[in-house]
Amino acid sequence: MEFKKIITTFMVAAISVASSITASASDFPQTFEHRYGTTVVEKKPLRVVSLSYSGHDNLLAFGVKPVAVRYWYGDHPYSVWPWAQEALGDHQPVILKGELNIEQIASLAPDLIIGVTSGVTQEQYELLSAIAPTVMSEAKYTDYSTPWQLRATTAGRAVGESEKAAELVGSIEKQIADIVKTHPDWQGKTASVSFFYNGTPGGYRSIDTRPQLLKRLGFDTPKLLDAAADEGEFYANISPEDLTPLEADVVIWMATGDALAGLKEMPLRKKMQAHIEGREVLADNLLAGAFSFSNTLSLSYALEKLVPLIELAIDGDPLTIVPSTQKSGLLD
Structure with a gap:
């Protein structure tokens, strides 16, 4: 036709x-x-x-x-x-x-x-x-x-x-404002949203919607991660031999299935300060999806699940267990 x-x-x-x-x-x-x-x-x-x-x-x-x-x-x-x-x-x-x-x-x-x-x-x-x-x-x-x-x-x-769009955006903005108000210590901290894909680690740069949300909560994207790819790219692949660009006050890993298995086997991850000090968060499949979709239906769920995990991870005490990280086997 x-x-x-x-x-x-x-x-x-x-x-x-x-x-x-x-x-x-x-x-x-x-x-x-x-x-x-x-x-x-x-x-x-x-x-x-x-x-x-x-x-x-x-x-x-x-x-x-x-x-x-x-x-x-x-x-x-x-x-x-x-x-x-x-x-x-x-x-x-x-x-x-x-x-x-x-x-x-x-x-x-x-x-x-x-x-x-x-x-x-x-x-x-x-x-x-x-x-x-x-x-x-x-x-x-x-x-x-x-x-x-x-x-x-x-x-x-x-x-x-x-009007409906403004109402929904306003509701999520209030949720974010409440989180910021109760976590003043997060301001000026750093967070990397990191991944392991096709055998290669990487992270999302500050122009991506995921780091944009964390920025609203007070977290900056590490400068080395932002510098690891050309302007306009929303992510950067990182050499598994040097994970320094992913180091941050909180490292949020987005990896499930085979990717998670590969992440656990990456030797230098266990040398990262974030790992040594217990500052890793594993976003499971549903949380990672809600975080990635970043829309008026997914964000409330993402914030409700992510914020408690960050609270546990950011204290820098390896004795404070982050449940999702433990369940994934990243602490083994």
Whole structure:
């Protein structure tokens, strides 16, 4: 089927149900300036395709059920992790895996495509924007560095749920403020969000959403880690022969399965001061996922689980056991 014919055929379906949805006229049109130009959303969308690897959670939090979502990783129904399953309900979105299939997306007859933190290229954007208004990351951000607050409020504006987005962001901001208030000693400390992937250790640089969250709690990314990759890169691979860039007041390891086994076998990890002084935190699969998704549904869970672990790790006393680290075998 020719590309234009796909668009024409399936857009008729979206138009036919438009009369069943009402929205405040004052919410639209909405204009978005982004890395590839300007997008105008003229009216409240009815069929939203989410290309962000984690952005569909925000839509679900707003009560918007996307017709398609982007698969990132994990083995959860419809690529929706436990913290968002209640919001998903019995909805069954199409799952977009691997390379984007433009004709598949066109066949879904979307009237809005959200591509913030999706890695969509200029060429792909041109094709997608011929199908429906397509909202991308602002030009000042890299592919995956848009702050979680802006991702939420951008999606909220695009679907006519700005108030709900602001409410959810405000709730998490209060949670963060309360943590900061009760942990003044964290200000100026350092934390590395570290990983072991395909046999290589590494860490996330300060432009990544995970260190951004820790920065809000008071923790800086180690300067050596930030300097270990080119500007614009959100992570840096580190030589297993020199783990110095990962040293910090708290080292948060994100490794499960084979990666965890490899991490435990890495000889120089046990020479790190963070290990010697008991300042390692192992984020299990669910915590690591919530931390990585960093959206309005995952962040409360991530903070609730992560903060108590940091509290135990940061005292520098190896006799203070961090349960997740012990359970993982990293203390053996």
